[in-house]
Amino acid sequence: MSENNNSLPKPKKKTPIGNGPGFQGWIILALIVGIIGVMLFSSNKSLSPIKYKQLEQMVENGDVAKVAVVSDANLVEVTLKSEALQKSEYKKLLGNNRFTSGPHLKVEIISELSFMNDFNNFLKSTNLTEDEKASLYPEPIHRENIMNTLLNWLPLILFFGLMYFLMTRMAGGGGPGGALFNIGKSRAALFDADNKVKITFKDVAGLDEAKEELSEIVDFLKKPKKYTELGGKIPKGALLVGPPGTGKTLMAKAVAGEASVPFFSLSGSDFVEMFVGVGAARVRDLFKQAKEKAPCIIFIDEIDAVGRLRGRGAMPGGNDERENTLNSLLVEMDGFGSETGIIIIAASNRPDVLDPALLRPGRFDRQISVDAPDINGREAIFKVHMRPLKLAKEVDAKKLATQTPGFAGAEIANVCNEAALLAARRNKKEVDMKDFQDAIDREIGGLEKKNKLISPEEKEIVAFHEAGHAVTGWFLEHANPLVKVSIVPRGIAALGYAQYLPKEQYLYRTEQLFDEMCMALGGRAAEEVVFGKISTGALSDLEKITKMAYSMVTIYGLNEEIGNLSFYDSKGQSEYSFTKPYSDDTARKIDAEVKKLVDQAYLRTKELLMTRREELNKLAQELLSKEILYQSDLVDLIGQRPFDKPTAYQEFMDKKEEETVTEDEETKEDESKAEEIVDAEENKETEA
Ligand code: ADP
Numbered sequence: 001m002s003e004n005n006n007s008l009p010k011p012k013k014k015t016p017i018g019n020g021p022g023f024q025g026w027i028i029l030a031l032i033v034g035i036i037g038v039m040l041f042s043s044n045k046s047l048s049p050i051k052y053k054q055l056e057q058m059v060e061n062g063d064v065a066k067v068a069v070v071s072d073a074n075l076v077e078v079t080l081k082s083e084a085l086q087k088s089e090y091k092k093l094l095g096n097n098r099f100t101s102g103p104h105l106k107v108e109i110i111s112e113l114s115f116m117n118d119f120n121n122f123l124k125s126t127n128l129t130e131d132e133k134a135s136l137y138p139e140p141i142h143r144e145n146i147m148n149t150l151l152n153w154l155p156l157i158l159f160f161g162l163m164y165f166l167m168t169r170m171a172g173g174g175g176p177g178g179a180l181f182n183i184g185k186s187r188a189a190l191f192d193a194d195n196k197v198k199i200t201f202k203d204v205a206g207l208d209e210a211k212e213e214l215s216e217i218v219d220f221l222k223k224p225k226k227y228t229e230l231g232g233k234i235p236k237g238a239l240l241v242g243p244p245g246t247g248k249t250l251m252a253k254a255v256a257g258e259a260s261v262p263f264f265s266l267s268g269s270d271f272v273e274m275f276v277g278v279g280a281a282r283v284r285d286l287f288k289q290a291k292e293k294a295p296c297i298i299f300i301d302e303i304d305a306v307g308r309l310r311g312r313g314a315m316p317g318g319n320d321e322r323e324n325t326l327n328s329l330l331v332e333m334d335g336f337g338s339e340t341g342i343i344i345i346a347a348s349n350r351p352d353v354l355d356p357a358l359l360r361p362g363r364f365d366r367q368i369s370v371d372a373p374d375i376n377g378r379e380a381i382f383k384v385h386m387r388p389l390k391l392a393k394e395v396d397a398k399k400l401a402t403q404t405p406g407f408a409g410a411e412i413a414n415v416c417n418e419a420a421l422l423a424a425r426r427n428k429k430e431v432d433m434k435d436f437q438d439a440i441d442r443e444i445g446g447l448e449k450k451n452k453l454i455s456p457e458e459k460e461i462v463a464f465h466e467a468g469h470a471v472t473g474w475f476l477e478h479a480n481p482l483v484k485v486s487i488v489p490r491g492i493a494a495l496g497y498a499q500y501l502p503k504e505q506y507l508y509r510t511e512q513l514f515d516e517m518c519m520a521l522g523g524r525a526a527e528e529v530v531f532g533k534i535s536t537g538a539l540s541d542l543e544k545i546t547k548m549a550y551s552m553v554t555i556y557g558l559n560e561e562i563g564n565l566s567f568y569d570s571k572g573q574s575e576y577s578f579t580k581p582y583s584d585d586t587a588r589k590i591d592a593e594v595k596k597l598v599d600q601a602y603l604r605t606k607e608l609l610m611t612r613r614e615e616l617n618k619l620a621q622e623l624l625s626k627e628i629l630y631q632s633d634l635v636d637l638i639g640q641r642p643f644d645k646p647t648a649y650q651e652f653m654d655k656k657e658e659e660t661v662t663e664d665e666e667t668k669e670d671e672s673k674a675e676e677i678v679d680a681e682e683n684k685e686t687e688a
Contacts, residue, residue: 028161035150035157047077047106048093052115055107056122059136063087067119067138068103069112072148076115076138077103112140197257204247204254205384205409206377210368214238214255217343221259221295224341235366236333237344239303239359241351242370245410248347251370252299255345262296264289268305268346271325279306279325287332287342295341303346307354326355333363372408375401381409385416392432400436403483405501407443415439441486444499454489459624461527462487462495465537467619468526469498469519470634471612472605477643478515485619486628495537510558517545517601518608525605526616545601549594561593562586 050058055078058064063084068077079102084090090098097104109115116138123133201211220227220234227234240248249265256263264286271279290298306325336342346364348354358364373381378401386397404412418439423431454462466485473479480500487496524538553559555568567581580587609616615638622637623629629637 025164028164032157032161035154046097047103048095048097050078050093050105050107052107052109052118055105055119058084059122059128060126062128062132063090064136066102067136068141069109069115069138071112071140071142074109074111076107076109077141078105078107079103080105197253197260197263199250199253199257201254201258203384204250205380206373207247207251207370210240210251210370213366213368214251215258218255218258221255221261221297221341221343224295234343236336236342236362237346237364238366238368239351239354239364240345240347240368240370241349242347243349243372243408245408246370246372247409248370249299249301250409252297252345252347255343256297256299259295259297262293263299264293264296265299265301267301268303268307271306271329272322277321277324279321280328283325283328283332287336290342291336291340295343298342298344300344300346302348303358304348304350304353307346307348307358326358330357330363372406373412375405378404378407378412381412382416385413389416389420390430392430394433395431395436396433399433400440403437403440405483411443415443418442441488444497454495458495459487460620461531461535461537463620463623464526464530464616465523465535466496466498467616467623468522468524468529468609470522470619470629471616471638472522472525472608473498473500473519474615474634474638474641475608475612476515476518478509478512479519480516481641482631482634484628484630485623487623488627510552513548513552513558514597514601517548517598518605520545520548521598521602521605522609525602525609526620529606529609529613530616530620545598546594549597550590552597553590553593559593559597561589 055064055067055076058078058080059067061084063080064078065081065084066079068079069075070077080090080094085094085098085104090104094104119138123136126133128136201215204211217234217238224234240251242248252265253263266286271282286298290296306322306329308322308326333344344364347370351359351367359367379397382397382400386395400415404415407415415436416439419431419435422435422438426435428435466487470482470485473482483499483501485496485498489495520541521538523541524534527534527537553562555566557564557566565582569581582590618637619629619634622633626633635641
């Protein structure tokens, strides 16, 4: 879904609304620094300390003018009479403090209460006059001890500061501050009319049905009067359904581009926040903004993040926030009439889990499927993305389309870009077929690891493993034909792969699935047949067949023992539950049946490979010397496939030849889906 697209002009993205720079954050920081500064520089005036006994002595001598107790500080401050300050003993004790009006001395006490007791008793026992006694009676003073206050407040301030910081981060704000105060604002990135979306339907290859459906919306956005005058209602929303990378976002942008209206784009997950009520607020804000810019298009990617079926799940209350968000989305959608000129286009690859309320008339009543492209579609997409490239003459989009079964638009865009980069790295003047082929390999299997160290023994195992797949597929009637098999190590985990070209079909018979399982097991079986030992290299094969076998037994009802039962839950309703829809007894039976199925497939594969040992050896040896083998090489090495029916690949190639003869003959080709078997390799180090 990423935009791996260097060819299409990207609309300039404005800063998402609601993410202003955060002044508040700086203010808080400044406050904290200021407070610490005050703390450091405002320590108490330094008074000369004396002992309590000295104080009593001074009082008896008649030197003391005033005694004050500083509450909460366990401190007594003593002010001397001015005449006493002249005494030589105080000159030394007080220093410069002598010239102030006081207080001059301090006594540290243990507790205010005990000091008051002691001092009052002491005063009573002296010979001072009653007036003098009254004037010396300790006077409580409430001086804010800044230091103490700050120390008390500091943890709190720091705590709030930290909270604030974390909250701004979590709310996804850019700088500190902004996001917290704009939490309910929509984060829709606005592509507004000033810098218009420049993508049009021309930039979207294939998908003709979808374009047709959407062109009505374009027309409406351009000439709303035409429709409203006749009293017709235009749909408020369209739901684009399809796997990732097939161009849903691109399509929505193209609609905006065609109609030259502003384009609001955001993802369903943008609504979902940790704060309750935020999602709903965002929805309201989004619609408010959209109404100001109408006519316009709101694009909500991955709508399933908010639009899942409500009121499901074992945890009550767990989804309240999402439900609120969804409700407010529904309310907003109902709230504007079709004359407002807002069209909502949503994208999802799981329409089955969406709440039916979303799909009701007047909401996303139009579902448009945006499927993975077929061979013609892929060719068209190649052509779109080749437009900006400098191509060598021999580059053939059709040939590339045959080599990329199952690729979605995004992957094809990536291949084109990668090919251009490869050509540049190779200092070529134009991008040629080799660059494209390498780019495709790279897209399938990851980066070629030329200098990955593989011991010769390992290489031999890999060669036999891949040859095993190829031979099994070659001699099983229902297995998919091979396109290419390679033992060039790629990516992090793949030591080799075999690429097949499956016929596009919607119904599979049991024997087809069984043949496919055998083919997937061909790698491991070859290892056992040839070396008598097996390795970890079959991980991804085993993963695949385990899934397949379980689906056959529990989902498609293809197993006699379990019968015509399916435990599939198409609505995903038991998503959060921990219970199985069958008894323990059935579970045991399922496991046993799955194991039986896989064991049978393995046995059959081994037997097949033992009888085809010669072919296996030939292929493996050839692979070891050439590293990559194509279908034609296989024909040369081990002869034609012994089945009369032409394969999808051959059909396509035959058609292509016909086409070149009769130029204008329409070809509607069987769609082809990719399936590659990448052999993961684990514990490489321990093995090597
Ligand atoms: P989705 O939203 O379905 O996941 P995107 O629309 O984001 O997919 O597609 C990603 C990229 O793939 C696009 O930017 C574009 O470059 C390319 N692409 C996908 N489908 C097509 C297509 N039909 N024609 C041209 N380019 C396509």
